[in-house]
Amino acid sequence: MTEQPIIYTEHLTKRFGDFTAVDAISFEVQKGEIFGFLGANGAGKTTAMRMLCGLSLPTSGKATIAGFDVYKQTEKIKQNIGYMSQKFSLYEDLTIKENIRFYAGIYGKSDAFIKDKTAQLLQQLNLEAEGDKLVGSLPLGLKQKLAFSVAVFHEPQIVFLDEPTGGVDPVTRREFWNMIYEAATAGITIFVTTHYMDEAEYCNRISIMVDGKIEALDTPAGLKETYNAATMDDVFLQLARKATRSDA
Amino acid sequence: MSAVAVHNLVKQYKSGKAIIEAVQGVSFDVARGELFGIIGPDGAGKTSIFRMLTTLLLPDSGGATVDGSDIVKDYQAIRQKVGYMPGRFSLYQDLTVEENLHFFATIFKTSVTENYTLIKDIYVQIEPFKTRKAGKLSGGMKQKLALCCALIHKPVVLFLDEPTTGVDAVSRKEFWDMLRNLRQQGITILVSTPYMDEASLCDRVALMQKGKIMTTGTPQQIIQSFNHNILAVKAQNMYGLLQVLKQWNAIEDAYSFGEYHHVIMKERYDKKVMRQYLASTGYADADIHAVTPTIEDCFMQLMQHKHD
Structure with a gap:
């Protein structure tokens, strides 16, 4: 018996006036998968992601996230996902512990849960002595790792990561991906966008969006074979150059 | 001027x-x-x-x-x-x-x-x-x-x-x-x-x-000053492979690098030794080959030195 996909979309579409930002995309993501969501600027990634997170109503098509409907159960979706991006990080003028308590509180976690898990998290990040430090005083790499930990703190079924490693140094970037692997091993599904093509290789499967459509979807090895390309960079360039919708 | x-x-x-x-x-x-x-x-x-x-x-x-x-x-x-x-x-x-x-x-x-x-x-x-x-x-x-x-x-x-x-x-x-x-x-x-x-x-x-x-x-000078051999390694289970490599005392460092892992070898260790080691740890089928360092490899090595 196969499990129900954790993300399911069928002809999912979003139009703004006569502009079709997302054009009938259909795909499935399985539980525990690391799914890379790639595309050029303006291809429709952000609009698609907003629909999947329950933040924007589709114009037509179907989608369920963790079994919840993107039209009718958006609050349920929000409770069952985590989200982090390079831009929306943590509150700089709150301490590490305050940020954790704030986010976990929003997700309705109990004080006992928060207390236990905070101790565990600070230990994992080697931050036991720094729980009362302001987040603003931390180096960027550590902030991003902390932001990821906070995004999965409430034990969501899926976490959406929007360019999580932008501007991060190469060593921290790899430490960050280690955390992603650990979360995926623990059964959290990862949905990630990135502009680093080497990171595309770390995903189990990748989709590439061009002009609002999913033009390709496969494992990194499968894509390279199909497009007869040596690297993911080549695959991406071949597909993205076909774009007619210009972000000039 | x-x-x-x-x-x-x-x-x-x-x-x-x-x-x-x-x-x-x-x-x-x-x-x-x-x-x-x-x-x-x-x-x-x-x-x-x-x-x-x-x-x-x-x-x-x-x-x-x-x-x-x-x-x-x-x-x-x-x-x-x-x-x-x-x-x-x-x-x-x-x-x-x-x-x-x-x-x-x-x-x-x-x-x-x-x-x-x-x-x-x-x-x-x-x-x-x-x-x-x-x-x-x-x-x-x-x-x-x-x-x-x-x-x-x-x-x-x-x-x-x-x-x-x-x-x-x-x-x-x-x-x-x-x-x-x-x-x-x-x-x-x-x-x-x-x-x-x-x-x-x-x-x-x-x-x-x-x-x-x-x-x-120049990018070329920086790459030439990288003073170790790098082997690129790939196998079915990439995550497991990296754990195994990190436990090996013949290496300076090992980290993921796109499709492959890059392994910075200590002096006098080569591809042959790695093949033996990987065979003994269940990765006999690993794809191993030497690669030229990239600027990113150099950057990471320089960062490590700063930590020392």
Whole structure:
């Protein structure tokens, strides 16, 4: 018996006036998968992601996230996902512990849960002595790792990561991906966008969006074979150059 | 005379009680006509250096000259002869494409027609939208307009602070093609980027981390100074493979690198030894081959040395 996909979309579409930002995309993501969501600027990634997170109503098509409907159960979706991006990080003028308590509180976690898990998290990040430090005083790499930990703190079924490693140094970037692997091993599904093509290789499967459509979807090895390309960079360039919708 | 000469530049910021040492004694030279890259992650100090060199920020100590003019004493002269494209879009959002360009040309007492040849190749791409307000442009078009505005007075030195951050792989390639064309026209370009793979597109680069330059040189020189052999390894279970490699005492370091793991070998260990080791740990089928280091490998090795 196969499990129900954790993300399911069928002809999912979003139009703004006569502009079709997302054009009938259909795909499935399985539980525990690391799914890379790639595309050029303006291809429709952000609009698609907003629909999947329950933040924007589709114009037509179907989608369920963790079994919840993107039209009718958006609050349920929000409770069952985590989200982090390079831009929306943590509150700089709150301490590490305050940020954790704030986010976990929003997700309705109990004080006992928060207390236990905070101790565990600070230990994992080697931050036991720094729980009362302001987040603003931390180096960027550590902030991003902390932001990821906070995004999965409430034990969501899926976490959406929007360019999580932008501007991060190469060593921290790899430490960050280690955390992603650990979360995926623990059964959290990862949905990630990135502009680093080497990171595309770390995903189990990748989709590439061009002009609002999913033009390709496969494992990194499968894509390279199909497009007869040596690297993911080549695959991406071949597909993205076909774009007619210009972000000039 | 160098186009840009930087000597022991220092800048600190106060943040509450804490002092942030943004730039900690940085020195480098940029020759005329050179395309020079400052490569480093966020927080390396790139923007602080650019702001000091464009006279928007005073150094705490040390100094620099741009086209022979001192960044503190001769700030007015420098402002006449440099072009600056900040990381954050800072044109007038409520002026049109055309109006922005004319505005910058007028401020520098020149006209769009006078230096049109310099911006022609870039401007024709946004000309169809010349009556559109700058705030309504897409990211890629904003970037092209900003570049035109920074070039319209034919600057001696062009400063571009992270022009390709958050930009997709195709647009990044196009942007670098534009830079190469400008360089052909004799403009000295200083560009910063967090993308290590863009280093190879520069004539020379400085690799920066936490306020300090770790090394300066041509990309080729930096790669040649990498003093270990690197083996690229691949197997079915990449995560398990990395754990096994990290436990091996024959290596300096092992980390993921796209499709492969890169393994920095200690001296006198080679591919044969690795094959034996991997066979004994259940990875007999691993694909192993030697590779040339990339700038990213060099950057990571330099970072490790800083930790020691």
